[in-house]
Amino acid sequence: MARSYYARKLGQIVDDALRLCRDFRAEGGDGRKWRWNEVVEIVNDVILNVSKRTGILRDVGVIPVVANTNVYDLPANCVKVLRVGINGMEGTVLLPTTVTKVDLVRNARSATGEPVEFFREFLASNQIGFFPVPSITGSTFTRDHDHGLLRRISDADGVLPFDAGRPLRRVRGVPFEVSGQGRIVRELWSPYGNIEVWYQRNPSKMSLYSDYPDSGLPEFFHPYIKYGVALQLLGFTTLKLHVEKTKRFGPIWNRTVLGLRRVVDFTGPMTEMRPL
Amino acid sequence: MTVLSEYRKRLDALVSRTRLLTMDPSGERFAEARIIEALNFACLEFAMRTEAIKDEINIQLVENGWAYDVPERISESGIKRPYAWSLRVGYEGDEAPALKPLSTFTLDFTGSPIGDVGPSLHWRLDLMTYGQIAIHPIPSENGGALPLETGNIQVTYVAMPNAMATPATDYPDTEISPDYHEYLPYFAASWLLDEGNEQDMGKSVQYEMRWLEGIRTAVSDAYNLTSYGTVRPM
Numbered sequence: 001m002a003r004s005y006y007a008r009k010l011g012q013i014v015d016d017a018l019r020l021c022r023d024f025r026a027e028g029g030d031g032r033k034w035r036w037n038e039v040v041e042i043v044n045d046v047i048l049n050v051s052k053r054t055g056i057l058r059d060v061g062v063i064p065v066v067a068n069t070n071v072y073d074l075p076a077n078c079v080k081v082l083r084v085g086i087n088g089m090e091g092t093v094l095l096p097t098t099v100t101k102v103d104l105v106r107n108a109r110s111a112t113g114e115p116v117e118f119f120r121e122f123l124a125s126n127q128i129g130f131f132p133v134p135s136i137t138g139s140t141f142t143r144d145h146d147h148g149l150l151r152r153i154s155d156a157d158g159v160l161p162f163d164a165g166r167p168l169r170r171v172r173g174v175p176f177e178v179s180g181q182g183r184i185v186r187e188l189w190s191p192y193g194n195i196e197v198w199y200q201r202n203p204s205k206m207s208l209y210s211d212y213p214d215s216g217l218p219e220f221f222h223p224y225i226k227y228g229v230a231l232q233l234l235g236f237t238t239l240k241l242h243v244e245k246t247k248r249f250g251p252i253w254n255r256t257v258l259g260l261r262r263v264v265d266f267t268g269p270m271t272e273m274r275p276l
Numbered sequence: 277m278t279v280l281s282e283y284r285k286r287l288d289a290l291v292s293r294t295r296l297l298t299m300d301p302s303g304e305r306f307a308e309a310r311i312i313e314a315l316n317f318a319c320l321e322f323a324m325r326t327e328a329i330k331d332e333i334n335i336q337l338v339e340n341g342w343a344y345d346v347p348e349r350i351s352e353s354g355i356k357r358p359y360a361w362s363l364r365v366g367y368e369g370d371e372a373p374a375l376k377p378l379s380t381f382t383l384d385f386t387g388s389p390i391g392d393v394g395p396s397l398h399w400r401l402d403l404m405t406y407g408q409i410a411i412h413p414i415p416s417e418n419g420g421a422l423p424l425e426t427g428n429i430q431v432t433y434v435a436m437p438n439a440m441a442t443p444a445t446d447y448p449d450t451e452i453s454p455d456y457h458e459y460l461p462y463f464a465a466s467w468l469l470d471e472g473n474e475q476d477m478g479k480s481v482q483y484e485m486r487w488l489e490g491i492r493t494a495v496s497d498a499y500n501l502t503s504y505g506t507v508r509p510m
Contacts, residue, residue, distance in 0.1 A: 006320055245470075
């Protein structure tokens with residue numbers, strides 16, 4: 001992925017934050033007060049916090065439906081459910097409901113049929129339930145279909161290498177073409193009869209100096225992450241200078257996060273936009 | 277006659293001004309590379325807060341393709357400025373009405389499947405990953421091969437500025453008007469002095485005020501360019 005000038009590596013963010021805290025000694029090294037690993041953990045925490053506050057990281061997944069089973073695990077990187085649908089793009093949206101509501105209208109929870117509602121009440125935080133209980137198992141994956149989520153790509157005859165420099169797009173479900181020898185087989189989850197979940201996801205975690213923040217985080221935001229990290233670090237001390245720095249960095253950080261939130265909320269040209 | 281471009285400030289002049297503001301005229305405290313980086317961040321913040329830099333890219337629609345990754349297409353072109361966010365989506369250039377913004381919630385509320393196929397009428401960003409645009413209805417056939425605009429969309433986006441590198445030759449991005457160049461060192465100095473002691477922090481706050489004055493002026497000027505009214509409350 002091509003990076004702009006403004007993208008910051010993990011190591012640069014750590015160095016920037018240590019400089020703000022007046023604890024920078026050498027690039028990629030420990031400070032006198034804070035160790036590299038401690039700061040890296042805080043950088044990851046700050047990015048997770050930003051992604052939750054702004055909701056900028058989103059994804060979609062398919063939950064294969066099994067007959068007579070009404071509770072399923074959400075995708076492992078799901079932070080918050082945004083939209084639930086059935087039967088893919090041509091299908092319908094499932095509305096949220098609660099077990100209490102189902103009880104109050106005296107519906108039996110064991111009723112079966114095609115799901116029309118989903119619920120989270122009384123379930124573990126990583127689970128989702130459907131009502132009515134699915135009566136049939138959803139379709140399994142299909143090959144070379146134009147809709148659905150890309151599940152796997154395989155080289156049918158082993159002739160066409162994957163390192164041939166062909167761009168694979170991040171766009172979901174968009175067919176791509178490959179010319180030359182060989183044949184790429186696309187396997188897609190069939191959406192029919194299955195549940196599609198749109199959700200906020202957690203960011204990818206960084207550990208190496210050369211790692212970049214999750215690609216879903218705009219690069220114009222990268223230079224400001226240092227303020228969020230410094231705020232966390234300075235919160236651990238009571239030195240007068242550090243307290244003063246906290247007072248200064250807090251508003252800068254909040255203004256920047258709220259600006260990013262405006263980018264997330266932007267839906268068209270009439271929306272007010274001042275991102276930083 | 278003096279033209280506005282004569283007020284442009286070259287990178288070496290901006291570096292010198294920043295050094296004066298950071299009370300480091302001989303460059304003992306902040307390396308030149310760090311000052312250049314701070315000045316580039318100044319240009320970035322200016323562009324993001326004023327939407328001063330906009331660019332357009334023509335994206336080929338493909339049959340059954342409902343989502344398009346704008347930054348990837350821009351990086352493929354190699355000559356466009358980096359993507360920040362989308363402002364407008366046109367259709368077939370000026371030959372057809374632009375697509376209207378819409379939300380998935382609106383589609384769900386009206387009972388329209390998001391997978392409807394037909395001539396594209398709307399674009400939506402909600403539920404999408406940053407940088408992606410969803411099209412509704414989904415195109416039933418491929419658009420013309422680029423650079424043809426027939427059957428394709430044109431995305432106008434707010435862009436990040438081209439970065440400066442060489443002090444003796446580079447200027448701030450051409451879309452940042454020269455009358456705002458004088459403010460850039462104030463941001464850079466504030467950015468760097470945040471690393472300092474109590475005295476530095478005081479100067480940093482002072483410089484940030486000057487920087488915000490520049491931003492406010494730029495936003496106000498841009499507003500005046502695009503409105504026929506005469507009342508300007510601030």
